[in-house]
Amino acid sequence: MKRRDFTLGMSAGSLATLLAASPAHAQGEPVEGREYTRLQSPQPVSTPAGKVEVVEFFGYWCPHCNAFEPVLDLWVRKLPADVVFRRIPVAFNAAHQPYQKLYYALEAMGVLDTMHRKVFNAVHIQHMRLEKDSEVQALAAANGLDGxxxxxxxxxxxxxxxCNQATQAARAWAIDGVPTMGVQGRFMTSVGQAGGHEQALRVMEALIQKAKKA
Structure with missing residues (x-):
């Protein structure tokens, strides 16, 4: 979802149709400038030497991120030990900030793994807004958490x-839409740029191998 497209109301069916219509560009070796972008200014990574960092810039408010999450989650579970995956929640405006805060609050409480998909479901299936304290407390109560x-x-x-660090990272990467994937602080791609969910995963796998050889 681009910075200018903030609607929460896109249906899963409409999104699936949109993605199905996207051209599958990534055939074989991905092409720089088409399936992926090389950052002009490489960004620092938080992984030790010998490991490759993969980052997803996302937002709970984004229907594209919601649609990508199940596919991405399965892919992440199969990553080799020398690839480290992390997420960075993005807030393009004030309405997105509570969702960014929610991500890090769930992480601090040690329940992010169990709640991550549930937050997506709350927003995009149950059509809950999570921008007010009362709405967040309702989410907590429904999932057995201390609101x-x-x-x-x-x-x-x-x-x-x-949250400040996440916003600074999004700016440094020049993120203008989500979900966007970054590899080793040097390469980035997205579902839209790659041409679909599976294509994006294939491009990222190629970028991981590229980063390992560098």
Missing amino acids: AKLIESMKSFSVATK
Whole structure:
């Protein structure tokens, strides 16, 4: 989803139709400037030497991220030990910031793994807004979490720091739409650029191999 497209109302069926109509560009070796982009200014990675970092820039509010998540999750589970995957929640405007805070608050509470897909479902299947304390508390209550603790974590200094770092990273990468994938701080691609879900995964696998050889 591009920075200018903030609607939460796109249906899963409409999205599937849109993605199915996308041209499958990535055939064989991906082409720089078409299936992926090389960053002019490489970004730092948080992984030790000998490992490749893969980053997903995403937003819980984004229907494209929601549609990509099941496919991406299966792919991530099969990554080799020398590839490290992490997510960076993006906030293009004030309405997106609560979702960014929610991600890091769930991480701080140690429940991100179990709640990640549930947040997507709440937003895109149950059509919940999670921009007010009462809405976040409703999400917490429905999933057996302490709503007051979750709100407190969202308003904490540590979560604010992580949100600032995430926003700075998105700016450094010049992220203008999500989901966007980054590889080893040097390459980036997206479902739209690659031509579909499976194509994006194939491009990322090629970029991982490229990063390993560098």
